[in-house]
Amino acid sequence: MQDKIVMVTGANSGMGLATTMELARRGAYVIMVCRSAERGEIARAAAIIESGSQNIELMIADLGDLDSIRRFVIEYKSRYQVLDVLINNAGVVSLKRQLTSNGFEMNIGINHLGHFLLTNLLLDRLMVADQGRIVNVSSGAYKVGKIHVEDPSLKKGYNVAKGYAQSKLANILFTKQLAVRLKGTRVTVNCLHPGAVLTNLGVDRKTGFGKRVYMLLRPFFLSAEQGSQSAIYLATAPEISGVSGEYFYRQQIQKLSPRATNMIDAQWLWQWSEEQVGL
Numbered sequence: 001m002q003d004k005i006v007m008v009t010g011a012n013s014g015m016g017l018a019t020t021m022e023l024a025r026r027g028a029y030v031i032m033v034c035r036s037a038e039r040g041e042i043a044r045a046a047a048i049i050e051s052g053s054q055n056i057e058l059m060i061a062d063l064g065d066l067d068s069i070r071r072f073v074i075e076y077k078s079r080y081q082v083l084d085v086l087i088n089n090a091g092v093v094s095l096k097r098q099l100t101s102n103g104f105e106m107n108i109g110i111n112h113l114g115h116f117l118l119t120n121l122l123l124d125r126l127m128v129a130d131q132g133r134i135v136n137v138s139s140g141a142y143k144v145g146k147i148h149v150e151d152p153s154l155k156k157g158y159n160v161a162k163g164y165a166q167s168k169l170a171n172i173l174f175t176k177q178l179a180v181r182l183k184g185t186r187v188t189v190n191c192l193h194p195g196a197v198l199t200n201l202g203v204d205r206k207t208g209f210g211k212r213v214y215m216l217l218r219p220f221f222l223s224a225e226q227g228s229q230s231a232i233y234l235a236t237a238p239e240i241s242g243v244s245g246e247y248f249y250r251q252q253i254q255k256l257s258p259r260a261t262n263m264i265d266a267q268w269l270w271q272w273s274e275e276q277v278g279l
């Protein structure tokens with residue numbers, strides 16, 4: 001990964017931080033994309049110590065805020081001509097129905113729409129890399145998900161499983177449709193399920209609510225380092241340089257359930273997402 005520029009969203013916590021540390025250790029220049037400068041700086045300092053690399057930079061973007069994403073991309077492009085790897089890792093699990101600053105239901109707004117805009121705006125920089133890679137961190141939770149074409153913002157009958165699973169299914173359909181659009185280029189896009197991993201996902205950042213449940217279940221979870229292996233593999237492995245549009249678990253391509261291979265839904269989602277983010 002020497003001299004490669006890698007961008008990791010949600011890099012201050014959990015698997016994003018573990019991915020940052022390992023890729024920096026392997027020689028990459030890592031851009032940590034975080035929404036909080038304070039949490040980002042603390043994590044960056046830890047990543048520098050842990051990896052032994054100074055090539056770790058913090059940049060600020062809130063994936064729940066389209067203006068923030070656009071500002072971030074303008075800044076990135078003013079300084080860097082190329083992007084080798086984009087790891088769309090940031091994610092939330094929203095227990096109640098909440099809205100982003102642009103009025104999107106929070107799971108789909110951050111987990112899918114924020115990354116949809118970010119990725120599309122960065123495609124030109126990925127295209128000029130030797131072999132650009134996009135890695136979307138999805139989840140096995142997609143299996144209980146559905147794209148609610150009539151009500152994607154889940155105004156009716158919201159529950160956390162419905163919201164999170166829809167957003168993680170959207171990560172996969174986005175991967176599928178983007179792979180079609182990237183055919184004939186050197187850029188690949190793949191997605192993954194990391195396993196059940198002990199992180200801060202679903203833990204309230206202010207109150208810490210949810211942390212105790214994790215601690216009780218600790219023996220059943222992978223560590224963040226273990227959970228980050230799939231993203232690191234998809235970002236680095238030479239043998240998959242020509243593989244695109246696939247869903248991985250434990251470094252193996254997995255068969256997807258029919259809803260995640262429905263290209264009519266994938267096309268609908270693409271068009272809807274373009275309209276929502278104003279592309």
Ligand SMILES: NC(=O)c1ccc[n+]([C@@H]2O[C@H](COP(=O)([O-])OP(=O)(O)OC[C@H]3O[C@@H](n4cnc5c(N)ncnc54)[C@H](OP(=O)(O)O)[C@@H]3O)[C@@H](O)[C@H]2O)c1
Binds near residue numbers: 016035065194198
């Ligand atoms: N943990 C699991 O068992 C599991 C299983 C399957 C899939 N996943 C997926 O793995 C990915 C990483 O999650 P994790 O488990 O490592 O959780 P985590 O420790 O909670 O990390 C999530 C990261 O996303 C960031 N983030 C959240 N909202 C953001 C926003 N609006 N803008 C920018 N960054 C934002 C968080 O920043 P703050 O610290 O500022 O909130 C944090 O850095 C997620 O996509 C998740 O869906 C996790």
